[in-house]
Amino acid sequence: MSNISSIKTYNKELIEILRTAVEEWEREMRENNYRDRKDVFYTESGIPIKTVYTPLDVEDQNYFSKIGMPGQYPFTRGIHYNMYRGRVWTMREFSGYGTPEDTNRRFKYLISHGETGLSIAFDYPTLVGIDPDDPRAYGEVGVVGVSVPTVLDMEIIFKDIYMGDVTTNMTINPPAPVLLSFYVATARKQGVPDDKIGGTTQNDQLKEFIAQKSWVFPPQPALKIGVDLIEWSVKNLPKWNPISISGYHIYEAGATAVEELALTLADGIEYVREMIRRGHDVDSFAGRLSFFFASGVQVFEHVAKFRAARRMWAKIMKEWLGAKKKRSMWMRFHTQTSGVELTAVEPYNNIIRVVLQAMAAVLGGTQSLHTNAFDEALALPTDFSAKIALRTQQILAYESGIADTVDPLGGSYYIEWLTDRIEEEAWKIIDKIESMGGMINAIEKGYPQMLITESAYRKQRAIEELRKIVVGVNMFQSEPLEEEKRVPLLKIDEEKVRQQQIERIRRFRQDRDPAKWRSSLIELERAAMRNENLMPYIYNAVINRATLGEIMGALKNVYGEWSEPIIL
Amino acid sequence: MYIQEQTDVETRISLEKEVVAEEMRRRYKVIVAKLGLDGHDRGAKVVARALRDAGFEVVYTGIRQTPEMVVNTAIQEDADVIGISLLSGAHMALVPMVLKLLREKGAGDIKVVVGGTIPPDDAEKLKEMGVAEVFPPDTPLSYIIKKVRELAEERRRS
Amino acid sequence: MRMSPEELLKRSFEGDLIALSRLLTLIEFPAETDPEIFSFIMRELMKRSGNAHVIGVTGNPGVGKSTLISKIISIYREKGSRVAVVSVDPSSPFSKGSFMGNRIRMQQHSQDPGVFIRSTATRGAKGGLGIGTTLLIEAFDGLGFDKIIIESVGAGQIDVDIQNVSHTTINVLIPGAGDEIQLLKAGLMEIGDIYVVNKSDKPEAEIIYKQLQELFESENIESRTGWRPRIYKTSAVMGWGVEELTSGIEDHKKYLLENGGFKEIIRRRRVYSTKQYVKYIIENYIERYLDRVDKDLLEKISMGSVDPFTASLELVKKLITK
Numbered sequence A: 001m002s003n004i005s006s007i008k009t010y011n012k013e014l015i016e017i018l019r020t021a022v023e024e025w026e027r028e029m030r031e032n033n034y035r036d037r038k039d040v041f042y043t044e045s046g047i048p049i050k051t052v053y054t055p056l057d058v059e060d061q062n063y064f065s066k067i068g069m070p071g072q073y074p075f076t077r078g079i080h081y082n083m084y085r086g087r088v089w090t091m092r093e094f095s096g097y098g099t100p101e102d103t104n105r106r107f108k109y110l111i112s113h114g115e116t117g118l119s120i121a122f123d124y125p126t127l128v129g130i131d132p133d134d135p136r137a138y139g140e141v142g143v144v145g146v147s148v149p150t151v152l153d154m155e156i157i158f159k160d161i162y163m164g165d166v167t168t169n170m171t172i173n174p175p176a177p178v179l180l181s182f183y184v185a186t187a188r189k190q191g192v193p194d195d196k197i198g199g200t201t202q203n204d205q206l207k208e209f210i211a212q213k214s215w216v217f218p219p220q221p222a223l224k225i226g227v228d229l230i231e232w233s234v235k236n237l238p239k240w241n242p243i244s245i246s247g248y249h250i251y252e253a254g255a256t257a258v259e260e261l262a263l264t265l266a267d268g269i270e271y272v273r274e275m276i277r278r279g280h281d282v283d284s285f286a287g288r289l290s291f292f293f294a295s296g297v298q299v300f301e302h303v304a305k306f307r308a309a310r311r312m313w314a315k316i317m318k319e320w321l322g323a324k325k326k327r328s329m330w331m332r333f334h335t336q337t338s339g340v341e342l343t344a345v346e347p348y349n350n351i352i353r354v355v356l357q358a359m360a361a362v363l364g365g366t367q368s369l370h371t372n373a374f375d376e377a378l379a380l381p382t383d384f385s386a387k388i389a390l391r392t393q394q395i396l397a398y399e400s401g402i403a404d405t406v407d408p409l410g411g412s413y414y415i416e417w418l419t420d421r422i423e424e425e426a427w428k429i430i431d432k433i434e435s436m437g438g439m440i441n442a443i444e445k446g447y448p449q450m451l452i453t454e455s456a457y458r459k460q461r462a463i464e465e466l467r468k469i470v471v472g473v474n475m476f477q478s479e480p481l482e483e484e485k486r487v488p489l490l491k492i493d494e495e496k497v498r499q500q501q502i503e504r505i506r507r508f509r510q511d512r513d514p515a516k517w518r519s520s521l522i523e524l525e526r527a528a529m530r531n532e533n534l535m536p537y538i539y540n541a542v543i544n545r546a547t548l549g550e551i552m553g554a555l556k557n558v559y560g561e562w563s564e565p566i567i568l
Numbered sequence B: 001m002y003i004q005e006q007t008d009v010e011t012r013i014s015l016e017k018e019v020v021a022e023e024m025r026r027r028y029k030v031i032v033a034k035l036g037l038d039g040h041d042r043g044a045k046v047v048a049r050a051l052r053d054a055g056f057e058v059v060y061t062g063i064r065q066t067p068e069m070v071v072n073t074a075i076q077e078d079a080d081v082i083g084i085s086l087l088s089g090a091h092m093a094l095v096p097m098v099l100k101l102l103r104e105k106g107a108g109d110i111k112v113v114v115g116g117t118i119p120p121d122d123a124e125k126l127k128e129m130g131v132a133e134v135f136p137p138d139t140p141l142s143y144i145i146k147k148v149r150e151l152a153e154e155r156r157r158s
Numbered sequence C: 001m002r003m004s005p006e007e008l009l010k011r012s013f014e015g016d017l018i019a020l021s022r023l024l025t026l027i028e029f030p031a032e033t034d035p036e037i038f039s040f041i042m043r044e045l046m047k048r049s050g051n052a053h054v055i056g057v058t059g060n061p062g063v064g065k066s067t068l069i070s071k072i073i074s075i076y077r078e079k080g081s082r083v084a085v086v087s088v089d090p091s092s093p094f095s096k097g098s099f100m101g102n103r104i105r106m107q108q109h110s111q112d113p114g115v116f117i118r119s120t121a122t123r124g125a126k127g128g129l130g131i132g133t134t135l136l137i138e139a140f141d142g143l144g145f146d147k148i149i150i151e152s153v154g155a156g157q158i159d160v161d162i163q164n165v166s167h168t169t170i171n172v173l174i175p176g177a178g179d180e181i182q183l184l185k186a187g188l189m190e191i192g193d194i195y196v197v198n199k200s201d202k203p204e205a206e207i208i209y210k211q212l213q214e215l216f217e218s219e220n221i222e223s224r225t226g227w228r229p230r231i232y233k234t235s236a237v238m239g240w241g242v243e244e245l246t247s248g249i250e251d252h253k254k255y256l257l258e259n260g261g262f263k264e265i266i267r268r269r270r271v272y273s274t275k276q277y278v279k280y281i282i283e284n285y286i287e288r289y290l291d292r293v294d295k296d297l298l299e300k301i302s303m304g305s306v307d308p309f310t311a312s313l314e315l316v317k318k319l320i321t322k
C-alpha cells in the first residue's frame, strides 16, 4: 500500500477520451441552442456550479487518500464501517419550556413517540447564568426554554426518567459546569453509576463570541472554564461528551456552509491545543470531543460540507495535533436542520424544507439529528408540531431506504468535486485564523464576526434582489389562507412560571446549611484566583445548594464580564 | 466671493442652502436596540446595516439592553425612531415598558417599531399600546426602510 | 413639540434632557436652522463657555477607546463632575448614512443624569471629527459640563482635528502597535499629551510599553504645549490603571492652568474650527461649481492645451468674481 496515493482513480486513457467527448458534447449543446435560465449558478457559499460533472472534475482524486472506506481514515464516507445499517442516528429533539414540570411532561411525550435521545433547551436566565429572581430575568423565565436555577429543578425534569437509560444533550455554555453538576448530582441521586451517565454539554465557549451571544466571561477565562469541564469529565465520566464544537450557531448567525465549517474546525483546534498545553496526551481526550452542524435545504452543498468536515478533522488531528488513535480522528457530530431557512409565511411549507435538510444530514452521515418544527419562525413548538418533526426523521429512517447503504452519494462526480472545493475554501479561512495567532486573537479582532455579518447581509440582499428564492416569501406569494393565519402556537404564561420559580428558589435557599453554602462559594472564588480546575469546586457548591446565579456571581467577581466588539 | 457676502443674511441663507454639502444635512436617526437577554442579533444587524445603506444614521446599542437604557439613549441621541428587535418572546413584558418610559420622560414623539418573533395577535396588542409598526420575520428590507422613513418624517413634522 | 429658542435654552440650563437634546441637534446642523436663531443660541451658550476641560481620545479602530472612556467617566462621576461625551463615527461616502457603535460601551452610564452622550458622524469632514463636533463642544461647555470627552473616528495619522480642539489628547495604543511607534519615531504622528497602552491584561503589552518609554526618554519629546508626554498602562475591560490615567489627565489640566495654556487652547480651538468650516464650505463650493464655471476651459485642460496650474489660477479668479 506504500505508493497507493499516487494511483489515480481514473486512468489516463479514459480521461483523454472523455476530454474529447466532453468538448464534443459542449459543442452539440451550443449548436442546439440550449441556454441556461441564469447567467451563473452558485452554491450558497458562492462556489460556481457547472452544467454537469464528469470524471474530469475529479481526475486527480485518489480514492484512498480522499475518499476511502467508511470507518477508515480519512473517514470521508463516515466514521463507522456500516453506519446506519448498524444503528440509525439518534433522534434527539431540542426541547424545553416553562417550568421543569412542563419540560418533564414534554420529554415523556417525545420518548413515548419514539424519540431516542433527550436535549434540553434552557431559558434565557439559565443560559446567561442568573436566577429567576434577578431583576434582569423579568419577562424571560421559562419563555424560550426551561428554567433550571437549582439542582432541584433538574431533579424534577428527570422525574420518572431513568438517567442511566437515556443520553441527554444540554445546550448550555458559560454555565455548563454548573448544569453538568446539576445533572451528575441528579443522576447519582437516582443511583446511576458514573460510567452510565451519558450525554453532551455544548460547552463551546468560543462560538458564543462568534455567533450565539450568550457569553458571560471574556474569551480567555471562558475558554479556561470550558476546558476545565473537558478535563474533569474525561477523568470522571467516561461516557460524557464534554463539548459539542458548534457550527450550527455560526451558520444560523449568517455564515455560509464553508465559513461554518472553517470556523468550527478552528474552534476545535483551539480546544485541543489548550488541552495539550495543560499537559494531556491528545489521545487521552480527543475521542470525547463532539461536533454540531447545521444542515440546509441546499442538499448537495451540505452533504459535501459534512464529508469535507470529517476528512479535514481527521487530517488536523493526525497531521497537526499528533493523534494516533483512530477514535481521536473521528468527527462525531449532531445536526440540527437550519431554522433560519424556515419561514413565518406559509409555515406549513417548512415541513417540506425540513425533509430536505434532514436528508442532507443523513446523507452526510450525522450521528444524531434534531428536526425543526414547522412553526419554527413563530414560536417554540407545540406537541403537534414537535410530533411532525420527529415523524419526519422516522419516515426518513424507516421508510425511505436512505439509511440502507453507507454514503450513497459518495462517488458522485459532483459531490466529490464539491467536497474538494469546500475543503479547499475552508482551509483558506483556517489558515487566515492561524496566521492571526489562533481563534482567541481572531475573535478579539472581530474576524469571524465580520465574516458572519457580511454573509448574513449578503444573503438578505440576495433574497431582497431575488437572487435567492424563498417560495412564498419572494416568489409565488399568496394571500394567507385561514389555516395559515391561525396556526395554533405554544403560549407560555411567563408571569406564572416566574412566580413559581421564584417561590421555589426562595424555599430552596432556606433549606440549606448557610455556613457550608457560603464557604463552598468562597472556596470556589479562591480556586479561580489560584487558577485551579474549577469543576470540583462548582460541584461542591452545587451539593451545598448554591444556585446557578450564586455560582456564576462568584466567578464574575474573579473574571469580570465580556462586552463585545460591534461588527456591522 | 461667498465669504465676502457673508454679512448679508439673506444671501447667506441661499448660499448655505446651495453650498452646504449633502453630508451636512440632518439625516434621520434610528436607534436599533436589543432588549433583555436575547442574543439573536442577526436580524438587528441586517436591519441596522440596511438602514445605514439607505442613508440613516443608526445607533446600534448591542444586546442585553434594559428599557431604561434604550429610552435614555434615544433621548440623548434625539432619535426619530426606536427600532426594537426581539426574538426572545419577552416582547409583551419589555416593549410596554419602553412606551411607558418614553411617555413619562416627555419623549412620546419618538416612534417605536418592533421586529422579530412577534406572533400576529401580540403584534395587534403592541400596536394598540402605541407601537407604530411591527415587522415579523420575512419582512422585506425595502418595506422596512420605507416605513421607518415615513415614521421619521412624521416625527420631524410634529 | 416646538419650543422658542429662549425656552429651549432656559430648559436646557435647568437640566431638562429633552430640551438639551433638541438644542444639541439644532447646533449639530447649523445649516438647517434659521441663521439668526442659530447665532442667538450660540451667543448665549458661548457667553458661558470657556471653562470645560476637553479630553480627546484617539487611536486606531478597536484599541479600546470607548471602553476606556466609559471607565474614565466612572471616575469623574465619583468626583462629582458632569461629563459629556461626543463620539464620532464615519459617514458612508455613498449613502451618507452612518453606523454609530461607540456608545454601546458606555451604556452603563445611560441612566446617569450627570452623563450625556451624543453620537455624531463625520458627515464629509476629513480630520477625524464631525463637522458639528466643535459646535457641540462649545455647547456642552456653555451648558456647564465640566468634562467633555471626544472619541474620534480613530484613524491614526489623519486624526488631526482632535489635537486642535482638546486640552488633553490621549493616544491609545495596544500590544502589537509597532507601526505607530515607527510613525512617532519618524515624526509622522502628532505627539499626544498622554499615551495609553491599553489591553495590558495581555502579557505582550509590556513590550510596547517599554518601547514607548525608551522612545520618550531618549528623544526628549514634548507635546505642543511643552509638556512631557506621559505613558500609562491600562486594561479598560478589567478597569486596571484607569485611576492613574485619570490623575495623569488631571495633572495635565493643572499644568495647562498654571502656564496659561488652558485658555489659549480654547481660543485656538475656536479659530481652528472656524477655519475648518471655511475650508469645508469652500471645498464643497468648488466641488459643486468648478465644473460649471468655465466649460471651455475645462475642455482645454483635459485636452492638454493648458496646464493645470495656469488653468487653476484662471478658475480661482472666475470663482471669486462669480
Ligand code: B12
Binding pocket: A121, A122, A123, A124, A127, A143, A144, A145, A171, A211, A212, A213, A214, A248, A249, A252, A253, A338, A339, A340, A341, A342, A343, A375, A376, A377, A378, A379, A380, A381, A460, B032, B033, B037, B038, B039, B040, B041, B042, B043, B044, B046, B047, B082, B083, B084, B085, B086, B087, B088, B089, B090, B113, B114, B115, B116, B117, B135, B136, B137, B138, B139, B140, B141, B144
Ligand atoms: C438564527 C436563530 C438563532 C441563532 C442566532 C444567531 C444570531 N447571532 O443572531 C442561534 C442558533 C444562535 C439561536 C439560538 C437560540 N435561539 Co434562535 N433562532 C434563530 C432563527 C432560526 C432565525 C432568526 C434570524 O436570525 N432570522 C433571520 C433574520 C434576518 O430575521 P429576523 O431576525 O426575523 O429579522 C427580520 C424581521 O423580524 C425584522 N426585524 C428583526 N429585528 C428588527 C429590528 C428592527 C429595528 C426592524 C425595523 C425590523 C426587525 O426584520 C428582519 C428582516 O425581515 C429563529 C427562528 C426563525 N426562523 O425566525 C430562532 C428563534 C428566534 N430562536 C429561538 C430560541 C428559543 C433560541 C434559543 C433561546 C434556544 C435555546 N434555548 O438555547 C437560543 C438563544 C440564543 C441567544 N443567545 O439568544 C426561538 C425563540 C422562541 C420564541 N421567541 O418564542 C425561535 C423563534 C425558534 C423557535 N421556534 O424555537 N437562534
Ligand SMILES: Nc1nc2c(ncn2[C@@H]2O[C@H](COP(=O)(O)OP(=O)(O)OP(=O)(O)O)[C@@H](O)[C@H]2O)c(=O)[nH]1
Binding pocket: A444, A562, A563, A564, A565, A566, C059, C060, C061, C062, C063, C064, C065, C066, C067, C068, C102, C105, C153, C154, C198, C199, C200, C201, C202, C234, C235, C236, C237, C238
Ligand atoms: N483584552 C482587552 N480587551 C479590551 C480592552 N479594552 C477594550 N477591549 C476590547 O476591545 C474591543 C474594542 O473595544 P472598543 O472600546 O470598542 O474600542 P474602540 O477603540 O472604541 O473601537 P472603535 O470605536 O471601533 O474604533 C472590545 O471587544 C473590547 O471589549 C482591554 O483592556 N483588554
Ligand SMILES: [Mg+2]
Binding pocket: C065, C066, C067, C101, C102, C151
Ligand atoms: Mg469606539
